[in-house]
Amino acid sequence: MGLTGIQILGKLPKKNCKECGFPTCMAFAMKVAAGQAEITACPYVDPKVVEEIAEATAPPIRTVKLGGGDAIYSLGGETVLFRHERRFENPPLIGTIISSSMSGDEVDRRINLYKKLSWDRVGILLRPDVVYVEGANAPLVKRIREELPWCALVLAGDKGNLEECLKVCGDFKPLLYPAKGETEGFFELAKGKSVPLVISGDSLDEVVSLSQKALDAGLKDLVLDPGSKGVRELFEDLMIIRRSAIKTKFKPLGFPIITFPYRYTDDYLLEVSLASLLIPRYASIIILSQLSAGAVFNLLVERMNIYTDPQKPLVVEEGIYPVNGPDEYSPVTITCNFALTYFLVNGEIEGSRVPTWLLIKDTDGLSVLTAWAAGKFGADTIAEFVKKCGIAEKVKHRKLAIPGLLASIKGELEEELPDWEIIVGPREASGLPAFLRQLQEEIKAKVA
């Protein structure tokens, strides 16, 4: 059972010193109870109490961390069966195999694909982020670490080789995947080096039994491979694992899951389809037989959609965004900071090739009309932002284009910004290229 905020408050020193980043101990206790703050943020709590609270407030699926430095990944940490109940916490890592048994050319090709496959989507960098190193040895792991430093690593192989690989990894924590039947021999290694370990078996029963042994041996960070024989069994196993962990707090199954969709088919299209089902159905790592741009992009976009907090809109930062290299005679336009609006508007401006200053006003991620209705994108707030953002120093003209949906505030905005001429832009982003070209001509004509 988790602790309530009041129960946690009873264990805090109640200094109200704010060192944890919260205004009061009570506020901090509530955040810890809600899983939105770590008890360790309070430096005055007795270590035994820290352990007790951390244990009591831990999610039923343990959060397992991989990597190091700038490439730290969290797996698991999930608290619900279905996304609509709250949210899914930590997106699955997606990648492919690089094996010591592959030819040098094939290893080069795969490493180069990792480097090539990356996309910027609503301001978020999407790229494959895990490598399953089969038959791992130190030189291969060293090369992958150097060339793909952002990738988490799953190292599969025998104990001797993996010990050497761990030396190469230094502080970077890979996930160890022991050869079949060797799991117990790895308990000491994983515990001694504080790295997570995959528990695999031929059946879920075998996985439960090994996982319990690992827990008894003092291991905390495990990842499960249920070893399912077919697609149906795989999805049944994944459901059983998640339900047992969430509903009955069954510890041996309270860990993230690694999956290999290629085990179930030779058809890449089917493999990728399976992977797409594994994203919402509880995989924490998905290893594909190979990477292809179309497959990986679609999986990463799906992952982003499923693991976006449905209660938090995607936003971009408030500020001035130069598009197409604007100068002091380039048009100025403004919109809200809802990410989808920003990317639509930005995309149309880029496509128009008209150098433009795009002003993004913080509207708490609300779209234009919703923000206006909520009082976050009205004449007063826009005027305040235009005055303080510094656009007046960047341009010599005073023409400001507002979204067509805000035509009704033109007069009010002109009163708030008497130095500026307010021009009503198109209602749809698709109308921006023609509109901006004409506005640019008008500005140039006036200057000439």
Ligand code: SF4
């Ligand atoms: Fe209270 Fe600890 Fe936060 Fe200080 S750091 S306000 S004592 S919870």
